[in-house]
Amino acid sequence: MRLLDMFRGREKQTASVAKERLQLIVAHRRSGGLKGPVYLPQMQADLLAVIRKYVEVSDEAVKIDVERDGDLEVLELNIVVPDGRL
Amino acid sequence: MAAKIIVVTSGKGGVGKTTTSASFATGLAQRGHNTVVIDFDVGLRNLDLIMGCERRVVYDFVNVINGEASLRQALIKDKKVDNLSILAASQTRDKDALSQEGVGRVLEELAKDFEYIICDSPAGIEKGAMLAMYFADEALVVTNPEVSSVRDSDRVLGILQSKTERVVHGIGPIKEHLVLTRYSAQRVAKGEMLSVDDVQEILAVPLLGVVPESATVLNSSNAGSPVILEPESDAGSAYMDLVDRFLGEERPHRFLTEERKGFLGRLFGT
Numbered sequence: 001m002r003l004l005d006m007f008r009g010r011e012k013q014t015a016s017v018a019k020e021r022l023q024l025i026v027a028h029r030r031s032g033g034l035k036g037p038v039y040l041p042q043m044q045a046d047l048l049a050v051i052r053k054y055v056e057v058s059d060e061a062v063k064i065d066v067e068r069d070g071d072l073e074v075l076e077l078n079i080v081v082p083d084g085r086l
Numbered sequence: 087m088a089a090k091i092i093v094v095t096s097g098k099g100g101v102g103k104t105t106t107s108a109s110f111a112t113g114l115a116q117r118g119h120n121t122v123v124i125d126f127d128v129g130l131r132n133l134d135l136i137m138g139c140e141r142r143v144v145y146d147f148v149n150v151i152n153g154e155a156s157l158r159q160a161l162i163k164d165k166k167v168d169n170l171s172i173l174a175a176s177q178t179r180d181k182d183a184l185s186q187e188g189v190g191r192v193l194e195e196l197a198k199d200f201e202y203i204i205c206d207s208p209a210g211i212e213k214g215a216m217l218a219m220y221f222a223d224e225a226l227v228v229t230n231p232e233v234s235s236v237r238d239s240d241r242v243l244g245i246l247q248s249k250t251e252r253v254v255h256g257i258g259p260i261k262e263h264l265v266l267t268r269y270s271a272q273r274v275a276k277g278e279m280l281s282v283d284d285v286q287e288i289l290a291v292p293l294l295g296v297v298p299e300s301a302t303v304l305n306s307s308n309a310g311s312p313v314i315l316e317p318e319s320d321a322g323s324a325y326m327d328l329v330d331r332f333l334g335e336e337r338p339h340r341f342l343t344e345e346r347k348g349f350l351g352r353l354f355g356t
Binding site: 021 | 232233236237240241244274277278279280281284287288289
């Protein structure tokens, strides 16, 4: 450690901050990002077909999101049915 | 022996792709390998400047693709080094000037005459960059020890692993090499810059070479002479090592640690 640093006090090492931030981003991309598993689009289409057996909905009626919370993956499914159709 | 196609890529601009392409191609040629280096940056050609042949460009890559010139007419033979040719990019603003079919055709023809085909990719992940990567057997991923460059390199690695001919056609993965440029051991020691170990740990790509931040790089590009032709300089010798390592020789990595300073330097820093 240099003499002047002893008086200044050691500031937070920016390189280690950079490393932590990058590790998160890279791990995220390599796990496929928030796109979720490859079968999601097909599952979305299948769900839409099932719902349409009972009620008329638009192509955008079924929304699927994957969220990651620590080690936990949450699959969020949203089905929007127009007013008065249920 | 079949030609090897090597893409020099990075995602981010300004990290040293063209500098690396020029020195890598020059180094391979110096060691007796018949090498051609191609500028894929259509509209913003610069490899010719770094190689010092900008006044000898008559025909370019796009002319060859369009059949307006033969390869023999368009290839520029380097004046400083034997076994080295340059294919310049076109200055057209037509971003569709490169086609996969056209690029593939030219590379196939080049493969008959050359051992190494170096593709200098443009920045970004648009068409030119995708095509520079598409036919590659190996990739040099040029990265600066800096957050945006590392992230972009990761992005480019994702493309190399999914959108290239070898992968799409199930031939096998592209061999990846990390080239860390503009490295400052001094700033790493102070904890201000990602270290080579940090970057390797994040990207998980085998390290081919570390090129230190060096004044010689700018001097060399000013003069239009690849920095590897300054073998006494730090950056030049780093590229020499890198080429030797690529060709399978053992070369310890240099420039990873700070040079020893005198007593006063250590006391006060500089």
